[in-house]
Amino acid sequence: MALVGLGATGLAIGGSLANRVDCELIGAVDKNPDVGGKDLGDLLGLGPLGVEVVTEIELLPDVDVAVVATTSDLVQVADTLMPLLERSINVVSICEQLAFPWQSHPELASKLDAAARAHGVTVLGTGANPGVLMDTLPLLLSVLTQSAKRVVVRRRTNMSRYGTILSKFGLGLAPGDFAAEREAGTVIGHVGFEQVIAAVGAGLDWQLDEIVVDDVEPAIVSRSRRQGAHAVIEAGTISAVTHRARGLCGGDAVIDLEIMFGFFDDSDDVQPGDEYRIEGGDQVITLASATGFESFLSTIAAAVNVAAAAVDAPAGLRSMGELPVLALASKGTRMRVEAIS
Amino acid sequence: MALVGLGATGLAIGGSLANRVDCELIGAVDKNPDVGGKDLGDLLGLGPLGVEVVTEIELLPDVDVAVVATTSDLVQVADTLMPLLERSINVVSICEQLAFPWQSHPELASKLDAAARAHGVTVLGTGANPGVLMDTLPLLLSVLTQSAKRVVVRRRTNMSRYGTILSKFGLGLAPGDFAAEREAGTVIGHVGFEQVIAAVGAGLDWQLDEIVVDDVEPAIVSRSRRQGAHAVIEAGTISAVTHRARGLCGGDAVIDLEIMFGFFDDSDDVQPGDEYRIEGGDQVITLASATGFESFLSTIAAAVNVAAAAVDAPAGLRSMGELPVLALASKGTRMRVEAIS
Structure with missing residues (x-):
């Protein structure tokens, strides 16, 4: 197995993969020349692994x-994915736009799919969201209703x-700076709404007229x-933002998503937590998580659990919904150390 | 498609299947001679469908x-399943013990698996529970932790x-009669604990020492x-019972399940609702449904959604966890009538 990208999330994934008994981490790459030539294990804080970090995929x-x-x-990630696929390497990426790019990036999706098929490998986007929380989990819950509306x-x-x-x-901006930063494109909010809405729509066989992603507020x-x-987050700066998106069918928001991202505090009116509602013709399915899901930890877990x-999986560009649930389930018993910090 | 068994649940499934555009209901069987020779559509209250109910699988x-x-x-159901498999007919059943019979009925599971493979078809147990709520849903949630404990x-x-x-x-028994009825084997509680515990254990790669199913109380x-x-339920009789089961590993209940089945009332201390807790090494995942899931409707929905x-699916005896989430998701758009009572 190889790790591509040694940022905070990449290193967290690497630390977990290095600890597994069902795979062997034998390669790592990062464009940053400061880490090139170093031993991956040293970067992971595990001591030398005999894996030298290189700065080129090749x-x-x-x-x-x-x-x-x-x-x-995804446009940037595709430049990394293509040479891997051409070497017949299966690829899992936490790139949000790879989760279900068929509608947001149809040409690139077809190109990745064709390359993966030609080389007999799989390319898959995963993570907590997109990947599980707003796409695969609602799709699974929908099995409990004959007719999801x-x-x-x-x-x-x-x-x-x-x-x-x-x-x-x-987050952390003065309120007066927010609009300008958003205008400049540095504040973009959540990436992945288009992909999860397209994935849910396709999974339920809905023909969506439009996917609308609001500006983050x-x-x-x-x-x-x-x-x-x-x-x-300093006092007087933004500690939470809200980002909303909808999938429309006949003018009706049949997929209606909202995420508040925040540094929450007991003094806030809201606290972390997630709510799911699947309105069926026969019953309404509701689920709530009182504390929500740690986004960072959940993304790492999804990547590590799904990598093998x-x-x-069948060759081609795949989404999480195309994998059997058993392939997604945690296989923590394949770790050397049971305790995870 | 054919329907086998025309009890209350079978008829509810039949009514839904008859309304779908992605399948055609062309056969029905029930041992009851009272319904033999009748038109299935008449039994479903839909008017004649031109499908005569027969009393023999053959x-x-x-x-x-x-x-x-x-x-x-499952032992009884297998007598129905075998002749269907031998005719190369794919089978979906809501028999709880078919959901994951590898540990509870190893010989029968192998026999069904071999027959299905030999005839190139799938045999699958489904339903709300077993099928989704205590097996597939916890397995999916486990993807959010690196190490489920x-x-x-x-x-x-x-x-x-x-x-x-x-x-x-x-339910409805006088308290004094309960123990005797349980002793006599007429009160058995929930069927399917062994199967969901085995399915979750296998899905997480856990080696369980023992599966303990308590008596219903x-x-x-x-x-x-x-x-x-x-x-x-008359006043003075039992309006709710509790049934518990555990999967043990090293003496620890690593899978810990409890269901209270009841006719609930506002005067009760408890109300319908479900709670899930996946304890991971990295995070604890909790989800709750404030109202729970309608067991009858959910079972029908699972059967109808999964039938096609x-x-x-690959030939053989399969469990819900082996199917892609997309195959489980509601395809209510394939129904003729949108509104479902």
């Missing part, structure tokens, strides 16, 4: 699977474990200083 | 898929829509008369 050893953790932008998801997600990624949400300005794992499954 | 026309809704007892499910299920099936739970004696759809998927 220098990776031959592997069965590569886990790609670089960027959310509407899917509504409300998430309020704790972002206090994240660092640099926060700037794309506008400020939701809470903090009255106190809030300390996260890698960042601080990509080898067995 | 008299069914050739079909791609048969949906079997007869009994929870423990699965806990608590269900409190409304039984007021059921009729004759209530007697197997002991009385939980609430009603102080008032309670009217259900097909049954009445059995044709595409």
